[in-house]
Amino acid sequence: MVDKKNENIVHITQQRWANVVLNIGKAYKKKASLDNLISELLHNIYAFNYCDVLFKPTLAKYHQFRSTKEEFTSYFLGQNKVCEEDNGFAIKNWKSIEFENYKIVQLNDYLLSMGNYYFIDNKDQSLKVEYTFGFIKVGNNELRINLHHSSLPYKG
DSSP, X not given: OOOHHHHHHHHHHHHHHHHHHHHHHHHHHTTOOOHHHHHHIIIIIBOTTTSOOEEEOTXXXXXXXXXXXXXXXXXXXXXXXXXXXXXXXXXXXXXXEEEEEEEEEEEXXXXXXXXXXXXXXXXXXXXXXXXXXXXXXXXXXXXXXXXXXXXXXOOO
């Protein structure tokens, strides 16, 4: 069972993740540098400074699993083309990202969240995506993501 303090920290970390992704889209639209934002994502949101990180991106067909900074950058920015299929998920200029947690669980100092998040575009179209995040504690009130699985809902 997760306590309220840690549940709140998960919500804050999810919002920080969403804010950085949204800010990448805004900066890209203004033709501003994305270097500081991708660095913030990799080092202050994800756990690259602390441990290995696993990522299963939503829109990945050929390179389904990622674990390096370069592969993350390719997916979110689509500019370094480490993975040819990447078009830059974060530069799509989403208007908002809304998390809907199904459940948050805590195992000692490790937290997991699972649910749906919704990416709203400038035409108010919503992309529903299923996610699982794993978080490591790096301080009393800070988490970093070391597991991120994201997929589109089954259409059967």
